[in-house]
Amino acid sequence: MILIVDDQKDIGTGLERLLRYAGHESVSVTGGAEALALLHVRKPSLLILDVNMPEMDGLTILRMIKEHDELKDVRVAMYSTDTHPETMTEAKRLGAIDFLVKGTVGFDKLAARISELAGEEN
Amino acid sequence: MRLADFILSNIEPVLAEWEIFARSISVGEHLDQLALRDHAAQILQATARDMQSTQTRAQRERKSRGQRHTGDDSDALDGASDLHAIDRLGLGFDMLEVMSEYRALRASVLRLWHESAPRPDERDVDDLTRFNESIDQSLSKGVASYTKRVNQARDMFLAILSHDLRNPLNSIAMTGHMVPHIASDPAEALECSQQIARSVSAMERMISDLLDYTRTRLGAGMPVVPAPLDLKTVGRELFEEYRTAFPKRDIEFRTEGDLHGMWDSDRIRQAISNLLGNAVQHGSVDFPVVLSLRGEAENVFVDVHNGGDPIPPGELSRIFDPLVRGSSADHPKKNRPGSIGMGLYIAREVAKSHGGRIDVISNTKDGTSFTIRLPRESAPKAGQPILDVEHIQKM
Numbered sequence: 001m002i003l004i005v006d007d008q009k010d011i012g013t014g015l016e017r018l019l020r021y022a023g024h025e026s027v028s029v030t031g032g033a034e035a036l037a038l039l040h041v042r043k044p045s046l047l048i049l050d051v052n053m054p055e056m057d058g059l060t061i062l063r064m065i066k067e068h069d070e071l072k073d074v075r076v077a078m079y080s081t082d083t084h085p086e087t088m089t090e091a092k093r094l095g096a097i098d099f100l101v102k103g104t105v106g107f108d109k110l111a112a113r114i115s116e117l118a119g120e121e122n
Numbered sequence: 123m124r125l126a127d128f129i130l131s132n133i134e135p136v137l138a139e140w141e142i143f144a145r146s147i148s149v150g151e152h153l154d155q156l157a158l159r160d161h162a163a164q165i166l167q168a169t170a171r172d173m174q175s176t177q178t179r180a181q182r183e184r185k186s187r188g189q190r191h192t193g194d195d196s197d198a199l200d201g202a203s204d205l206h207a208i209d210r211l212g213l214g215f216d217m218l219e220v221m222s223e224y225r226a227l228r229a230s231v232l233r234l235w236h237e238s239a240p241r242p243d244e245r246d247v248d249d250l251t252r253f254n255e256s257i258d259q260s261l262s263k264g265v266a267s268y269t270k271r272v273n274q275a276r277d278m279f280l281a282i283l284s285h286d287l288r289n290p291l292n293s294i295a296m297t298g299h300m301v302p303h304i305a306s307d308p309a310e311a312l313e314c315s316q317q318i319a320r321s322v323s324a325m326e327r328m329i330s331d332l333l334d335y336t337r338t339r340l341g342a343g344m345p346v347v348p349a350p351l352d353l354k355t356v357g358r359e360l361f362e363e364y365r366t367a368f369p370k371r372d373i374e375f376r377t378e379g380d381l382h383g384m385w386d387s388d389r390i391r392q393a394i395s396n397l398l399g400n401a402v403q404h405g406s407v408d409f410p411v412v413l414s415l416r417g418e419a420e421n422v423f424v425d426v427h428n429g430g431d432p433i434p435p436g437e438l439s440r441i442f443d444p445l446v447r448g449s450s451a452d453h454p455k456k457n458r459p460g461s462i463g464m465g466l467y468i469a470r471e472v473a474k475s476h477g478g479r480i481d482v483i484s485n486t487k488d489g490t491s492f493t494i495r496l497p498r499e500s501a502p503k504a505g506q507p508i509l510d511v512e513h514i515q516k517m
Binding site for chain 2: 008010011013014015017018021054081082102103107
C-alpha cells in the first residue's frame, strides 16, 4: 500500500487515482495526524509526503517517523513544489529516499518512479 | 552658530516638523509618534556629525560626484538612512513619499536655521554645501535600499505566486492524464471533471486577486458599484459557506442593529470572505471564529475575530501588503489553497473604495480582530478603469 499525505485533497486523490490505475493500492489523507494514526495500523510500502502543509509540515512528519522506533523503517519520498535546496537537503538528511518535484516529470514516469521506490511490481 | 551645531542643538524642533509632515502623508495619518519619527533623529545626528568631520579637497570632489568616503560618521548616516527606508516601505510609504520627507527635512532645517538669525559667517556656504551633500547621501542610500528591498520582495512574490499556481495546475494535468483510463467509468469521470473544475476556479481566484492587486497598485483603485444591500444576508451566506467548508471549526455569526446600506455586494462579500479565510487559516482550532456585524447611525462595522497566537506587533503595520510581508521570509510562505496571500490587501482596498477603513487589533489576551468600518452611504472612491482617457491625461 502506498500512503499519500497532501493537504490539497485534489492533489492527493489525483495521485491516488494515478497509482491505482498503475496497479497499486493507495490511500490519500490530508494531514500529518491522520497519516501517523494510519501508520500505526498498517505500514505502507512507501509514504509520499507533501512539504508545505498548515498544521504539520512534511519535514516535521518525516522527523517524527524517523525518530519513532516502530516507524523509522518506513520508506518516505517527498512530493512537493518547494524546490528550495535547503528543503531538499534537509529532507534527505532526515532520511527521505527521494524528492519528487510536482509538475516536473510526466505522470507515467512519476508512477514508474514511485513503483520503483515502493519496491512494488506494477 | 555653525549649521552642524545648530542641528545638534535643535533636533527636537526639527523632529516636530518632520512628524507633522509625515502625518500629512495618508499612510502616516494613523501612526504614532515613534513610527512617524522613526530614524529621523539618527539621520539628523549622523548628518551633523558627517558635516563636522574633516574633509579633504579630494574627498569633497568625490562626494560632489556622489562617491562618498568611508568613515564612522558617513557609515552611521548610511545605516540610519537604510533602516528608515526599509521601515517606511514596511509601513506602506511609496518612494516619492519617502523622498518628500527628505525634501521637507531639508526645508525645515534651513528655515529654522534662518529664523534663528545666525551671525553671517564666511563658512556658511561651505556649511550649506556639506549639509546638502549629507542629505543627498542619505537620500540616495535610502532610495537604493528601498529599491533593492522592493525588487527582492517582487522576486519573492513571483516565487510564491508560481508555487501556488503550480498546485492546481498539477492537479488539472494529472486528472487530464487519466482521462483515457477513466472514460469508461462514469462515476470516476464525473469526479475527475469536478476536480478539474475546482482547480480551475482556484486558479481563477488567484489570477483575479492578482489582477485586483495590479489594478490598485497602478493607482486606478478598486472599481465598486454601490447598490442597496442588506449586509445580514451576505454575512449569513458566508457564515453558512464557511461552516460547510470547515465542519471541524467552530464558526459563529452575530448581528446587531440596522445592517442596510449602499455597498458593492460582490466586493463586500470578497472582503469578508478573505477575513474569514484568514481567521480559519491562522486562528487556533481551540477558539471559535466569530463574524459580527454591527449597525450604528452612520456606519456599519464588520468584525472577524479569531483566537490563538497574536500577530507579532512589528508585523501589524505590514500585514496588508503582500509584497512587504513576503519579503521577510526565507522561504515562500504557505498560503491557503486557492489563495496567493492577497486577502488582507484586497479587504483593505475594498474598505477604502467604499470610503471606509480596516483596523486590526491582536494580542495574547483578546486574540485577533479585523474590523472594517463601512459608511452606510458610501460614495465610491477611485474606481475608474485603468487607462481611461482621464487617467491617461493624468499620467
